[in-house]
Amino acid sequence: xDPVNRKIRLATVxxxxxxxxxMSFLDMDERLLELAQRVELLASPxxxxxxxxxxxxTLVEGAVANEEHLEQIxxxxxxTRILVAFGDCAVTGNxxxxxxxxxxxxxxxxxxxxxxTPVVGVPRGNPAVPxxxxxxxxxxxxxxxxxFLQGCPPSGPEIYEFLMALIEGRQPEIARxxxx
Amino acid sequence: xxxxxLTIDGRMVTGAAGESIFDVAWNNGIRIPRLCHVGGIxxxxxxxxCLVEIEGWPKLAAACLTPVEEGMVVRTQTERLRRHRKLxxxxxxxxxxxxxxxxxxxxxxxxxxxxxxxxxxHVRVYYRFPRLGVDMSHERFGLDHNRCILCTRCVRVCDExxxxxxxxxxxRGVNCMIVADMGEPWGNSETCTSCGKCVQVCPTGALxxxxxxxxxxxxxxxxxxxxxxxxxxxxxxx
Numbered sequence: 001x002d003p004v005n006r007k008i009r010l011a012t013v014x015x016x017x018x019x020x021x022x023m024s025f026l027d028m029d030e031r032l033l034e035l036a037q038r039v040e041l042l043a044s045p046x047x048x049x050x051x052x053x054x055x056x057x058t059l060v061e062g063a064v065a066n067e068e069h070l071e072q073i074x075x076x077x078x079x080t081r082i083l084v085a086f087g088d089c090a091v092t093g094n095x096x097x098x099x100x101x102x103x104x105x106x107x108x109x110x111x112x113x114x115x116x117t118p119v120v121g122v123p124r125g126n127p128a129v130p131x132x133x134x135x136x137x138x139x140x141x142x143x144x145x146x147x148f149l150q151g152c153p154p155s156g157p158e159i160y161e162f163l164m165a166l167i168e169g170r171q172p173e174i175a176r177x178x179x180x
Numbered sequence: 181x182x183x184x185x186l187t188i189d190g191r192m193v194t195g196a197a198g199e200s201i202f203d204v205a206w207n208n209g210i211r212i213p214r215l216c217h218v219g220g221i222x223x224x225x226x227x228x229x230c231l232v233e234i235e236g237w238p239k240l241a242a243a244c245l246t247p248v249e250e251g252m253v254v255r256t257q258t259e260r261l262r263r264h265r266k267l268x269x270x271x272x273x274x275x276x277x278x279x280x281x282x283x284x285x286x287x288x289x290x291x292x293x294x295x296x297x298x299x300x301x302h303v304r305v306y307y308r309f310p311r312l313g314v315d316m317s318h319e320r321f322g323l324d325h326n327r328c329i330l331c332t333r334c335v336r337v338c339d340e341x342x343x344x345x346x347x348x349x350x351x352r353g354v355n356c357m358i359v360a361d362m363g364e365p366w367g368n369s370e371t372c373t374s375c376g377k378c379v380q381v382c383p384t385g386a387l388x389x390x391x392x393x394x395x396x397x398x399x400x401x402x403x404x405x406x407x408x409x410x411x412x413x414x415x416x417x418x
Contacts, residue, residue: 088280138303178280
C-alpha cells in the first residue's frame with residue numbers, strides 16, 4: 001500500500017488493569033466509526049492475534065504486574081512507534097499497585113487462601129499462571145513511554161481527541177485539570 | 181507602619197514592613213503555589229513550593245518566610261522554579277501512597293490540582309510504596325498516613341487556633357509522622373476537642389470525615405478567616 005496514505009496501524013493492550021480503560025475506549029460510541037476510517041486495528045483484547053504486530057500507535061492499559069506483562073511490554077515497545085500509557089494504572093500503578101505495600105506472599109495468601117471459596121491453594125509451578133512481580137510498576141519504569149493519557153479511566157472524548165491528534169500528526173492536547 | 185516597595189515579576193508592588201513576599205504577591209494577584217501555607221496561621225516553609233528567585237540572593241528563598249525589603253526584585257515564575265516545583269510535587273506523590281482514583285479527596289485535592297497545574301503527567305522517580313496505617317480510632321474523623329504530605333497545617337491550626345495542640349510531628353526523614361498526643365490512637369487523645377479544624381485545613385485526603393467515600397470529601401476553611409478576624413479586629417463578622 002502507498003506508505004504515505006496508508007491507514008495508521010493501531011494496537012491496544014490490556015496488562016494489569018480492570019479493562020475499564022478499554023470500556024472507556026468503546027464509550028467513543030459513534031466516533032468509533034470515524035476512527036475506523038483512519039486506523040487499522042491490528043491487535044487488541046477484542047481481536048485474535050498470535051504475535052504482536054509492528055504498529056504505529058499502541059495504547060497500553062494497566063500496570064506491569066507479572067512476568068508475562070514484563071515480557072509483553074518489552075516486545076510491544078520494540079514493535080511500536082508511539083507508545084502510550086493509557087489510563088492511571090499504566091501511568092502511576094494506581095489500583096493495581098495498591099498491593100505493593102504488602103509482600104507478594106501475603107497478597108497471594110489473601111487472594112487464594114484467606115478469602116477464597118473453595119480453597120485450592122496458591123497456584124505454583126503452573127506455566128499458564130504467570131508469576132507476580134514483587135511490585136506492580138507503571139509502564140514508564142520498565143520501557144520508554146511517549147505519551148501519558150491519565151484518568152481512571154480517561155473519558156471517551158478524551159481518548160478520541162488524543163488519538164485524532166496523533167493520527168493527524170498534531171501534538172496531543174492532554175493538559176488535564178486533574179492529576180490521576 | 182513603614183511601607184516597602186519592591187518588584188515582583190516585573191510589577192512594582194508595596195507591602196508593609198514584616199509582611200512576607202508570599203502575602204504581598206497574593207494581595208497583588210500574583211499567585212505563588214503553596215501546600216503548607218494557609219492564611220491565618222503561622223508559616224513554616226515545609227513544602228518548598230513557594231520558592232522564589234530574589235536578585236542578588238545566592239539561594240532560592242521560601243516566599244512565605246521571607247519578609248519584603250525595599251527595592252527587592254523577586255521572580256516567582258521562572259523556568260527554573262517551574263522545574264523545581266514540578267519535581268517537588270512528583271517527589272511528594274512518590275513518597276507515600278497517593279492513589280487519586282480511590283481517595284476521598286479525589287477531584288478537590290490541593291496536591292492533585294497543583295500536579296495538574298504544573299503539568300505533571302507522570303512521576304519520574306520511583307514510587308516508595310511505604311506500608312502505612314490509617315487511624316480510624318476517632319469517633320468522627322480518620323487519618324490516612326498514606327495521603328499525608330507532612331505540611332503540618334493540622335499541627336499549627338490545632339495549636340494556634342484551637343489551642344489544643346493535639347497534633348505534632350514525630351520521627352525523622354521517611355519515618356516522620358503526624359501523631360496525636362504522645363503517639364497514641366487519635367480516638368484515645370485526651371486533648372482533642374473534636375473541633376475538626378485539622379480536617380478542614382488538610383490539603384489532601386489525609387484527614388477526612390468518616391462516612392465519606394471516593395471524591396466525597398470537600399474541605400471548607402472559611403471558619404479560619406472568621407476566627408482570625410474576630411481575634412485581630414474583635415469583630416465576629418463573615
